[in-house]
Amino acid sequence: MASYEYNESNQRVLFGEDSLSKLPSELSKLGCTKPLILTTPSKASYVDDVAKLLTGQIHVAGSFTRVTMHTPKEVTEEALEYSTSVDADCFVSIGGGSAVGLGKALFVRTGLPHICIPTTYAGSEMTPIVGQTENRVKVTHVDRKAIPAVVIYDVKLTLTLPTNISATSGLNAMAHAVEALYASDANPITSTFAIKGIQTLSTSLPKIMQNPKDIAARSDALLGAWLCGKCLAGASVSLHHKLCHVLGGTFNLPHAETHAIILPHALAYLAPNIPEVMKVLAENIPDSDGNAVNGLNKLLSKLGITYSLKDLGMKEKGIDLAVETLLQKPFWSPRTIEKDTIRELLKRAWDGKPAQ
Ligand code: NAD
Missing domain, CATH: 1.20.1090.10 (Dehydroquinate synthase-like - alpha domain)
Structure with missing residues (x-):
């Protein structure tokens, strides 16, 4: 009989058309009211899409739209400083593996919850792999806690x-x-x-x-x-x-x-x-x-x-x-x-x- 090990995560995943609309209730469940939105420059319009959904106690604390591929350390540090200045209490990454990567890097530094809304097929939202590039060298490490708490797969966001x-x-x-x-x-x-x-x-x-x-x-x-x-x-x-x-x-x-x-x-x-x-x-x-x-x-x-x-x-x-x-x-x-x-x-x- 085969014997093997498998690591499961306690991540919550929502999948469907228009599932982005469930973001406010997911933030509430985590007790978060001031998300920092992370995305790439070409998809900065996502910030408005998210802001429109949030009402009542929950509002966008700020947005960081300079996400860069391969998580350069200096970009993460800039985002961290901004996050502290706007007193964000969680991160919402929306975009491809680059946005997700920044969300993970910020989680590792702060421990604040990270909700992911992937819009490519890279798959980083499912993994404990955290990358960082410094002096043109990319290193990765595994941190099971860095698996995002919630993943929202909204098929409609991938149509573009x-x-x-x-x-x-x-x-x-x-x-x-x-x-x-x-x-x-x-x-x-x-x-x-x-x-x-x-x-x-x-x-x-x-x-x-x-x-x-x-x-x-x-x-x-x-x-x-x-x-x-x-x-x-x-x-x-x-x-x-x-x-x-x-x-x-x-x-x-x-x-x-x-x-x-x-x-x-x-x-x-x-x-x-x-x-x-x-x-x-x-x-x-x-x-x-x-x-x-x-x-x-x-x-x-x-x-x-x-x-x-x-x-x-x-x-x-x-x-x-x-x-x-x-x-x-x-x-x-x-x-x-x-x-x-x-x-x-x-x-x-x-x-x-x-x-x-
Ligand atoms: P990416 O996140 O850089 O996105 C590529 C481009 O697609 C960007 O310009 C982005 O704005 C645009 N884009 C994203 N979604 C869009 C949409 N729905 N409509 C229009 N444009 C959209 O690229 P990627 O391939 O998704 O991710 C690559 C990065 O992810 C790399 O840094 C890689 O190392 C990392 N990665 C990490 C893991 C992991 O487990 N840690 C796994 C896979 C990839």
């Missing part, structure tokens, strides 16, 4: 997510699930979430490309993102996330796009050592024809992800540095990390050739 970001953040989510299937601590709970998350995202994302306002497809994708986020929270990562971390950290490549490009290549590298996982993936990724790497290659092309690491701005000489950096911190992998083969993998991803 551009198709390119929908595609890349959806693949970022799928990567969490794919890695959970072969993780050293894989377990039946995360594997169940992973299979459903992969199935749901790989069928809904192409529909979103055809019609970004397809509420049923958006709803499936958001559920998929939730499930995939649970995978990242419940199982360890391996080659795919380690490579993306190196590429993002060393060359400042954009997070979701990098995940989208690398996923089929990392899987192709590990494939010989994970036959059972490859079988499950091929059964759940449409058009795989018995080979999940083919299925992922086709999915990327359906989602318009035809660009390469070179197109993201990485220089060819960076490939060797990326390999060296990856090898500096050994990690568990189903297949031994072979320098030359990883170099070939990265060269294909840099050239924009399909994974094989």
Whole structure:
């Protein structure tokens, strides 16, 4: 009989159309009356959307709309100072993984409750992983208390997510699930979430490309993102996330796009050592024809992800540095990390050739 460990959180999740309207009652339940709203500059309009909902005792204490990707320490400190100056008693992050990341960083520093309203598919709202970038180096640590107290998934907020970001953040989510299937601590709970998350995202994302306002497809994708986020929270990562971390950290490549490009290549590298996982993936990724790497290659092309690491701005000489950096911190992998083969993998991803 299998024995395994699984960490559950006591997070509350609300899912649906117009579920943002439940924010006031969720604030009341937490005893909060002065939320600080956190979002990215391009979605500053969310602050008004939230303010309009709040009545009576509860009002917006302030808004911080300079959220930046990868949680730079100086931005967190600026937001913290502002939060103290307006006497906020909780944080409401609304937006993608960047806004959620700032909410987590502020929670770690203050202990104030954090309500999350995710509007991409990155999945950070489900995880205890807290990131911070300082002097161009991104480090992460795990703090189970940093899992946001409440998550409100409002499908309608995702209707405006551009198709390119929908595609890349959806693949970022799928990567969490794919890695959970072969993780050293894989377990039946995360594997169940992973299979459903992969199935749901790989069928809904192409529909979103055809019609970004397809509420049923958006709803499936958001559920998929939730499930995939649970995978990242419940199982360890391996080659795919380690490579993306190196590429993002060393060359400042954009997070979701990098995940989208690398996923089929990392899987192709590990494939010989994970036959059972490859079988499950091929059964759940449409058009795989018995080979999940083919299925992922086709999915990327359906989602318009035809660009390469070179197109993201990485220089060819960076490939060797990326390999060296990856090898500096050994990690568990189903297949031994072979320098030359990883170099070939990265060269294909840099050239924009399909994974094989
Ligand atoms: P993001 O949060 O930076 O958002 C990308 C862009 O999409 C932004 O310009 C944002 O304003 C815009 N946007 C968001 N929602 C929108 C909507 N509904 N309509 C229109 N525009 C919208 O990108 P992301 O990919 O969601 O998150 C990436 C960040 O999340 C990275 O810093 C990454 O490290 C982090 N992350 C952390 C974890 C974790 O567990 N800690 C997991 C995944 C990602």
